[in-house]
Amino acid sequence: MAVEVIHEGATxxxxxxxxxxxxxSVGNGFVxxxxxxxxLAVSDPACRTIVVTGAGRMxxxxxxxSDFDGDPAQIGLLRDxxxxxxxxxxxxxxxxxxxxxxxxxxxxMAGHVRIAxxxxxxxxxxxxxxxxxxxxxxQRLARLIxxxxxxxxxxSGKPVTAERALSLGLVDQLVDxxxxxxxxxxxxxxxxxxxxxxxxxxxxxxxxxxxxxAKLRGGLSQAPTRIIDCVAALSDDLAAGLALExxxxxxxxxxxxxxxxRHAFFGERTVARIPGLSGDVxxxxxxxxxxxxxxxxxxxxxxxxxxxxxxxTMVELRADALAKAEASIRKTIQxxxxxxxxxxxxxxxxxxxxxxATELDALSDADxxxxxxxxxxxxxxxxxxxxxxxxxxxxxxxxxxxxxDLDAIAALVAxxxxxxxxxxxxxxxxxxxxxxxxxxxxxxxxxxxxxxxGKRVGKVSVxxxxxxxxxxxxxxxxxxxxxxxxLEEGALPQQIDAAMERWGMAMGPCRTMDLAGQDxxxxxxxxxxxxxxxxxxxxxxxxxxxLSRFGQKTGKGIYVYPDGRTAEPDPEITKLIEDxxxxxxxxxxAISDEEIVSRCLLALINEGARIVGDGIAYRPVDxxxxxxxxxxxxxxxxxxxxxxxxxxxxxxxxxxRTLAAGRxxxxxxxxxxxxxxxxxxxxxxxxxxxx
Numbered sequence: 164m165a166v167e168v169i170h171e172g173a174t175x176x177x178x179x180x181x182x183x184x185x186x187x188s189v190g191n192g193f194v195x196x197x198x199x200x201x202x203l204a205v206s207d208p209a210c211r212t213i214v215v216t217g218a219g220r221m222x223x224x225x226x227x228x229s230d231f232d233g234d235p236a237q238i239g240l241l242r243d244x245x246x247x248x249x250x251x252x253x254x255x256x257x258x259x260x261x262x263x264x265x266x267x268x269x270x271x272m273a274g275h276v277r278i279a280x281x282x283x284x285x286x287x288x289x290x291x292x293x294x295x296x297x298x299x300x301x302q303r304l305a306r307l308i309x310x311x312x313x314x315x316x317x318x319s320g321k322p323v324t325a326e327r328a329l330s331l332g333l334v335d336q337l338v339d340x341x342x343x344x345x346x347x348x349x350x351x352x353x354x355x356x357x358x359x360x361x362x363x364x365x366x367x368x369x370x371x372x373x374x375x376x377a378k379l380r381g382g383l384s385q386a387p388t389r390i391i392d393c394v395a396a397l398s399d400d401l402a403a404g405l406a407l408e409x410x411x412x413x414x415x416x417x418x419x420x421x422x423x424x425r426h427a428f429f430g431e432r433t434v435a436r437i438p439g440l441s442g443d444v445x446x447x448x449x450x451x452x453x454x455x456x457x458x459x460x461x462x463x464x465x466x467x468x469x470x471x472x473x474x475x476t477m478v479e480l481r482a483d484a485l486a487k488a489e490a491s492i493r494k495t496i497q498x499x500x501x502x503x504x505x506x507x508x509x510x511x512x513x514x515x516x517x518x519x520a521t522e523l524d525a526l527s528d529a530d531x532x533x534x535x536x537x538x539x540x541x542x543x544x545x546x547x548x549x550x551x552x553x554x555x556x557x558x559x560x561x562x563x564x565x566x567x568d569l570d571a572i573a574a575l576v577a578x579x580x581x582x583x584x585x586x587x588x589x590x591x592x593x594x595x596x597x598x599x600x601x602x603x604x605x606x607x608x609x610x611x612x613x614x615x616x617g618k619r620v621g622k623v624s625v626x627x628x629x630x631x632x633x634x635x636x637x638x639x640x641x642x643x644x645x646x647x648x649x650l651e652e653g654a655l656p657q658q659i660d661a662a663m664e665r666w667g668m669a670m671g672p673c674r675t676m677d678l679a680g681q682d683x684x685x686x687x688x689x690x691x692x693x694x695x696x697x698x699x700x701x702x703x704x705x706x707x708x709x710l711s712r713f714g715q716k717t718g719k720g721i722y723v724y725p726d727g728r729t730a731e732p733d734p735e736i737t738k739l740i741e742d743x744x745x746x747x748x749x750x751x752x753a754i755s756d757e758e759i760v761s762r763c764l765l766a767l768i769n770e771g772a773r774i775v776g777d778g779i780a781y782r783p784v785d786x787x788x789x790x791x792x793x794x795x796x797x798x799x800x801x802x803x804x805x806x807x808x809x810x811x812x813x814x815x816x817x818x819x820r821t822l823a824a825g826r827x828x829x830x831x832x833x834x835x836x837x838x839x840x841x842x843x844x845x846x847x848x849x850x851x852x853x854x
Contacts (some may be wrong), residue, residue, distance in 0.1 A: 164193050166200045167218070173211040174350040176343070184224025185217045187244075187266045189237045191227070198244045205251050212350035213251065214342050215274065216258035223267025226291065228425060231416055241266055241298050242409065249273040254354050258346035259283055260335065264322060269298040272307065275350055275357050277334040279325035280342040285333060286322025292428060293384040293799060295423030297412030299360070299391035302404040306362035308332050310371035311395055317390050318375065360401040361444040368397055370793045383667060383799040384420035418810065423801030427791055430784040430802070433851060434625045435614065438781050444607045447559065453478060453526035455546060456535035457488030460563060464535055466495055469513040470592060471620040476518040476525050489519050492593030495592070502631070523553050531616065532584055535563040543567065547575045547582075559609055561585040561628040562600075565636055566687070568628050569602045579604035583613045586633060587622075588793045596793035597622035600631050628779040635789045637774060638803070641766040641830070643684065646672045647701035648827055651744050653751040654759060656721045658733045662756035663763060665795025672763070673721045674730050676797075677714035681707065681721070698830070703743045707736065726843035761818070765831075767803040769819060772834035775804075775850065783807075783847035812841040 167178040177200050179185045181193045188194065204213045215797050217223050230237060245841055248270065257263075257274035262283045270279055271285070279285070283722040287296045287304065295301060296317060305313035316323065328334045338345040365371075372395045379387055389411045396407050401436060415421050454465050457479030468475045469492070479485035493514060500510045518525070532554060534546050550560055553606030560582050562572050573579035584600025597617040601610050610626070617624030629631040632640060646659055661672020685708040690701050707721060714727065722730035723762050744751050755788050771786040787802020796802060807815055816838060821833035840846065 164191060164196070165189075165218075166193075166196050168200055168203075171214075172351070172630045173209065173213055174347055174844070175207065175210045175212075176214045176216065176347070177201070177204065178216055178218050179223060179463060180218035183219065183535045184221060184417055186224060186227040187225035187241055187270065189230045189240050191405065193227075194244055195238050198240070198247060201244070201251070205247075207254055211253060213253055213255045214258055214343065214346045214350055215248075215255060215270075216346070217260070217267075220726055221261025221267075221827060222259045222263045223270060224262055225265025225267050225288075226298070228275070228428060230290075231294075231421075231425060238412070239409070242405070242479055243296070245270055245273040245298050249275075249358050251275075252356075254350070254700070254726075255358055256350050256354070258342045259285070259325070260342050262322070265289055265300075266298050267670070269303070270292075271301045271335075272303040272359050276336075276354050278336045278338060278342055278345075278346050279328060279334040281325055281339045282705040284322040285325065285328050286320065287317050289360070290318060290322040290386045290390065291320040291383075291416060291424065293386050293424040294415050295386055295390045295393060295408065295412055295702040297416075299405055299408070301408050302397060302401060303359045304333070304366050305368070305394050305397055306359055309365045310368045310397070313365075314371055314375045314391065314394055317394075318387050330830060331348075331679045343618060352417050353535040364397045364399065368394070381416060382420075383797065384424070385418065386415055386421070388391060389415060392500055400464050401645075404432065405491045406583055420799040423797075423799045426787070426801040426805050427780050428789075430851075431623055433784050434623065435618065435780070436615065437610065437626060439766070440607055440611060444611050446612040447530070448529045448556075448611065449559075449616050449619075450474070451476070451529050451531075451762055453529035454535060455479075455523070455526075455532065455550075456537075457481075458535070458537075458619040460587065460589055460591060461466075461535035462488045462491050463535055463589060463593075464563065464587050465517065465622055465624075466492055466592035468518055469496070472513075472516070473620065473766060474516040474518075476520055476521055476529065477820070478520045478525055480521055482521055485519050488558050489517070492517060492608065520591060520651070523549055526550070527553055527555070529554060529558055531559045531612075532563060533561045533563060535587075538564060538567065540567050540571065543572055545696075546576050547572055551576045555805070557581070559583060559612060561613070563587055564600075566632050568631075569600050570604070572603045573604055580606035581609055581845045583609050584627070585613060585629075588635075594793065595623050596622070596635075597624045597788065598635060599791075600625050600627050600629060600633055601626055603631055623788055625785050626781060627785075627788050629753055630774075630777070634771075634780050634786060635793050637779075638767050638786070639772045639794065640687070640791070641770040642699055642763055643672060644698075644830060645762045645766045647704045648830075649759060649762065651701045651747065651749060651755055652754060652826075653744075654733070655737060655740065658756070660755075665756070666760045667800045668799070669795030677720035677722055677730065677747055679722075680714050682713040684708075685713075702747075703740055706739055708742055762822075764803065764806060765815070765819060767835065768807045768815065768838075769831070769834050771803050772807075772836040772847075775847075776834055776836035782851045784851040807837075808846045808848055812837060812846065813844075816841045 165180045169176040176747045204210050255274045256276040257271040258282050260280040263271050287300050289296050311586045329337045393408045396404050451474050454461050454477045465475050496513050498509050573582035581638040583605050586598035588594035588596045599613045614624050656673040660673050663671045712719040715724050718724050723733045774780045783804035786804050788800050790796035
């Protein structure tokens, strides 16, 4: 942390340096240091102008988000700094390169001149954390570029290029070369004091407010509404607007949505750290990857890798299936060209990096091989036995299995330390989650390589130990168990789905299973009936499967799909469910949406706590990130374990014990970890900090 002071004639250059993004941290004293240096420059009689820039690769990535978990009043120190810059009696020129985001852009807007290097990006992404720009951004941006353009930037959270910023009036000058030299040249000419906060209210204010309010959509986060409220308050009285902004920022900072979004922000970084892994462990180099299987999963994995610039050889033993997979890959890449996501040169490079093959020998020189064949232990064992003989001894062998015992698969390899699980979620080229499964023998550098590789291909990678279903599917099984029980007790599929979607799930459980294929769950339940006869499911879902209603792919499942895609309730299923309740002697009752959400959420939390307690997950936050990125759990809700802390573990434990005394109470036996934490007033968050 440092503010370098450089004297350039009558100009003082302040170069900000605080970590990789030059975060405007109040907690570590950096903001106070900047304030002190600004005041010294302003009071220096030999100084006529001030230039502010950032060290390293960017101007400033914004405020230090960890400050938001402390006293809201401390953010006032950043506001004071920005006011001091704007009120300076000497011109302050902002030299922007790389990024100017959030509080960094708010600081830049307080300057009297802004010069940006070509290629840099400027934005106010606070809405993505359930917040609004809280250091003057709502009041200054609209004065600079107009209310409509300002609202569009703040409501989307997306940065604009320096070129676009120039055309909007957000920056005053664009340079291709050294932005600091350009700023010093401007400083030598002592530019006038153009204070952003003194600029007039934009003429498009009323029209912009009306138009953006009309486009507001519901959701847990109130940040979009509050951003509009702040801009609507623009007037000649800047202080009043800033006071409202500060008040609403504090309100949002305390909200569940912002707390959940910040938990997700930090969680994505936490899960990348593997507890106990020595800092000396280095990932292996992965230059060439093999994918075995040309089905839906293998094709999606291949696309994900090609999109990340990784050369791939796909092996599919059936020539017709291989040709189909190749055609799908080419079509998908070309569609990205048509939609303007990439240009033709990029598409051509991706296709050139793809090699189709029908023989496993084609993988003899691969650094990493990912098996994505049918989810059957016998098939997978055949593949790994063959790979052991064909691949280099130092090649990493990965299975995409979603439920099977990775250690049993690894036992087929002479050196099981080179085996790891890479469980991609479908569609693999779209879903961000990657469960990295550490086997009993997985080598530390193999695990580190898998995590680094996941990051390289744009995934949020989370480590799981070996158990049936790993983290995500093991929890999802208990979630579905309660869904099927509620169907026989009195709920209908459309009510359950609507309740969960209103609460924050991207898709309700019944629609989800129709999309995934009801036959998949049916096969698991048949296996469970043998393995876990003491943990039965409701038979109502099996009755649906016995009619060969496997979901969207068959046109009928729990719902019907007249157009092949849109789920519609089916009176035949309603009657089947009601008849089943009568058959088992159960009087159906009204089940509230509140009960639906509570039981589904508690089932996830209780099993998640078992998984953490068993050491399958390192930390509760690992569970949360899996559910945010793999199962459509609302990001604003933070994740199941985050929700548990919001409920309070003692209250949640009481609820579990009540349920355990009722029907199918065996499914509600509290996880030991919940009992332990509740007894000592602990939280799951405490385990994240320790981990």
